[in-house]
Amino acid sequence: MNGVCWLLVLGIPLLLVQRRLHQEIQLLFYVITRRGEVALALFSLLFFPGVLLHELSHYVAARLLGVHTGRLSLVPRPMKDGRLRLGYVETGQTDLVRDSLIGVAPLLSGGTVVAYAGLVGLGLSDLPVHLATPVQHLWREGMERIYCQPDFWLWFYLTFTVSSTMLPSSTDRRAWLPLGLVLLSLLGAVILAGAGPWLAAHFSQPLDRAIRIIALVFGISLALHVILLVPIWLARWLLSKMRGFRLV
Template identity: 30%
Template sequence: MSITLLISLFIGEIIGIFFLSRLALQKSYKVLKKIVRNDKSILFFVSLIYFPGTVIHELSHYIGALLLNLHPREIQLFPAIEGNKVKLGHVLYEKHPHDFIRSILVGIAPFLGGLISLWILIQTKLFPGNVWWQTLLFGYLILTISANMFSSKQDLVDVGYLIPFGLFIAFLFYLFPPSLSPSVLNQLALPISYFIQTIQPLLLFSLVVHAILIVIL
């Protein structure tokens, strides 16, 4: 399979998980609403279900801020009830008004952290396993991690700056295309191809399970 097709399938799976996971969450909320009338209790229960993914999400923010020297000051992993709302995990770190690049990198860190976590999971070779509870546990972790690897609106407040910046970089590449030999391009493509092919079964699993949840709920 060519690297172009592989990346296209990867992007398609990511987009699919983004929309299906949110739709599955909305349907789950409606089902729980019929059983439990208290919105706050439902949100707290759902946040506990997604807790492993929340941990990866917030730790990714924290590590990203730490690596980029943005001095993280506080990390909250457990959901907390504040007034009439359930507050999920959060990370507080230094923000500089004109340093949007580092803010963007910290904002998208959960996506990278989620992919790396899925890669680590599959390296254990315990999914799918011969023991039912093991398969169930790892399937649950795959779902919660993949559903939480997308950044929230608050995380991406600086992404608007990324569009003109990306267009500028693309324009520079168009004016001054890099002269790389096919062998060098192949060497660059190999690790990308390996990484995507490794985690693709987990992404497909997440995609299928979320689609099934939407149908049955």
């Protein structure tokens, strides 16, 4: 399976599971506190490290690219469309390339943190081997070694919060479509000029490796989100029943 397939197989479920998990966490906080503003504050506090990295990535990228920056806010605010904005950075008008690079910066920085925290901090590099082990006690011992990693819960929390906030927002992606159309047009012109085989020979493998790295980051993030979704959903459901809440 090539990198693009892995990216789709892991990326699409990640988007769906992440959205549902965020909803369940917000509902859980609301059921516990019975106050919307307190639930919002707790949700924002939970993801603060990831939001901080996300917005700082925008800010640093803009400064490095020579784009004017304005206000940086980490105060959560509900949007008119019902979404929750956990933070933002004001940047000046610029060209498509720099706008796209500023938009993708959180994915690059967050992906680096998730890859390091997941593979090194949590020791997940050996997870496929443990899962493929047919002997039950060896599988259990392998999972226990992961759990016994130094500062396991700190790395788990950091990996989760960063992976939950590293994906670019719709505003971050605003320049991607026009830039993508320009690049596709240039690629088409190059292929028509007869340079297609040369491009495939020199760029297909590096591009596939880069996409596989992104897919790996998505896979780590998906695994953590799936692990957390069931207990958080169950806790929210039980508390809702106990307190007589009917959440739709």
